[in-house]
Amino acid sequence: MLLRTLLLRLYRLPVRSVHLAPADLGLEAHDVAFAAVDGARLRGWFVPADGAGDGEARPVVVAMHGWASAAEDLLPAAPAVIGAGLSMLFVDARGHGRSDAAEFMSMPRFAEDLDAAVAWLRERPDVDAARIALVGHSVGAGAALLVASRDPRIAAVVSIASMAHPRETIGRSFRAYRAPRRLVHAALRTIERTIGYRFEDFAPLHTIARIDAPVLVLHGLDDHTVPTADAQRLVESGPSATLRLVPGADHRSLDGFLPVLPEIVAHLRHALTETPTDPDP
Numbered sequence: 001m002l003l004r005t006l007l008l009r010l011y012r013l014p015v016r017s018v019h020l021a022p023a024d025l026g027l028e029a030h031d032v033a034f035a036a037v038d039g040a041r042l043r044g045w046f047v048p049a050d051g052a053g054d055g056e057a058r059p060v061v062v063a064m065h066g067w068a069s070a071a072e073d074l075l076p077a078a079p080a081v082i083g084a085g086l087s088m089l090f091v092d093a094r095g096h097g098r099s100d101a102a103e104f105m106s107m108p109r110f111a112e113d114l115d116a117a118v119a120w121l122r123e124r125p126d127v128d129a130a131r132i133a134l135v136g137h138s139v140g141a142g143a144a145l146l147v148a149s150r151d152p153r154i155a156a157v158v159s160i161a162s163m164a165h166p167r168e169t170i171g172r173s174f175r176a177y178r179a180p181r182r183l184v185h186a187a188l189r190t191i192e193r194t195i196g197y198r199f200e201d202f203a204p205l206h207t208i209a210r211i212d213a214p215v216l217v218l219h220g221l222d223d224h225t226v227p228t229a230d231a232q233r234l235v236e237s238g239p240s241a242t243l244r245l246v247p248g249a250d251h252r253s254l255d256g257f258l259p260v261l262p263e264i265v266a267h268l269r270h271a272l273t274e275t276p277t278d279p280d281p
Contacts (some may be wrong), residue, residue, distance in 0.1 A: 001173050013068060013095040013105060020072040022047055022090075027078055034120040036094055037112045043098035044071060044091040044117065047125075049082050058129035059155070059272035060087045064110060066138025066161070073254055074137065077261055084265045086272060087127075091117045093140070101105075105196040107166060108202050110136075110143035110197035118147065131155050131272045135264070137254060138162065138226075142204045145215070149207035156271030157215045158264055159204070161223055161251050164230035167199040208238040215241040216267045220249025220256055242267075 016042035023046050036042050051060060061081055063074040072224040081088055091173035093113045095102035102109070103111055114134065120127040136144030141162035148154040163169040167188060174184045180246050200206065208215060219231035219234040228245060235243040244263060249256030257264075 010041075013102070018070060018072050018097055019262060020075055021045070022075060022078065025075060025079060027075075027082065031088075032120075034116060036100075036116050038094075040094050040100035040102065041233055042091060042094065042100070042113055042116060044089055047078055047082055047088045047090070049085050049087040055126070057128040058085075058087055059133070060089055060121055060127050061092065061133045061135055061272075062089045062094065062114065062121070064091055064114050064117075064134065064136040064140035064143060065096065066136075066140045067105070068096070069137065069140075072097065074135070075124055076254070076258065077135075077264070080261050080265050080267065084269050086133075086265075086268060087261045089117055089121060102195035105139075106193065106197070107139050107142045107146065108138055108195060108197050111146040111202070114140075114143050114147045118151070124263070129153065133157065133268050133272055135268075136160065136162070138251065142202070142207075145204045145207045146202050148213060148215075149210040152212065154211075154213055156213050156268055157166065157211065158218065158267060159208075159234070160218045160254070160257060161220060161226055161249075162204050162217070162230070162234065164205040164233045165199065165203040167203070169226060169230075204234055205237055208234050208241060210222060211238060212240055214267065214271050216264065217241050217243050218249075218257060218260065218264070219243070220251065221245050221247050222249060222256070223251040 027047050029047045032044050032046050033041050065073050071092045092099040093110050095105050121127045134144035135158040137160040141159040144157050148157045217235050218233050235241040
């Protein structure tokens with residue numbers, strides 16, 4: 001119990017104010033809200049593509065931020081995606097941005113929030129249920145891979161700076177502080193019990209292997225949090241995965257990935273414009 005309390009304190013989510021909104025980028029957006037699996041309110045922005053609103057069901061890209069981040073951090077990509085004819089839904093996970101607070105978050109909980117976002121979209125008549133793509137950063141990328149691994153209707157994924165295996169990543173962070181091996185093992189077991197999942201059940205290294213949809217794996221060459229080798233291992237495991245290593249990009253900031261935004265848009269547009277409409281959404 002003491003170790004669980006200490007870990008919850010160590011991984012507590014920081015309070016963060018939201019400073020950037022779609023209007024700041026000249027984008028028209030709808031402020032939306034829907035329920036997470038536990039009833040918490042998830043907040044986000046739905047940004048329709050140019051020409052949307054004509055009654056036609058259109059493709060949508062769902063963007064999920066990383067740990068201690070927020071939807072606003074992904075907004076700079078919106079103009080290029082929207083300009084390519086793809087609507088976007090930006091979501092704040094529980095405990096982040098404008099969404100309701102949470103005692104703790106985990107990759108499976110991020111995935112639950114993505115599931116809720118996809119379900120909300122599929123209830124909309126202006127969304128093509130078979131043409132939904134996921135873009136995620138860091139823990140949000142792992143969550144996107146988890147969602148796509150169990151939802152074959154997801155048309156494409158863009159994974160940015162995902163770890164290969166949470167056990168390895170967490171273990172590295174503890175060992176960096178020279179924590180005793182016994183303490184590291186105890187902490188890992190406590191984390192699994194707290195989140196209610198075994199790491200093996202949601203490790204991106206395993207989930208990407210079950211995704212048939214095209215996956216673009218992006219990773220910064222200056223990422224000192226998650227090694228480049230993790231991205232290479234993901235692509236080796238993914239039957240439809242492509243690797244793009246980005247010079248100058250690190251883990252925390254998405255600015256370094258903006259130079260490859262045209263490649264991201266091309267990946268999404270190709271997958272979403274060639275996916276046939278699901279006759280029974």
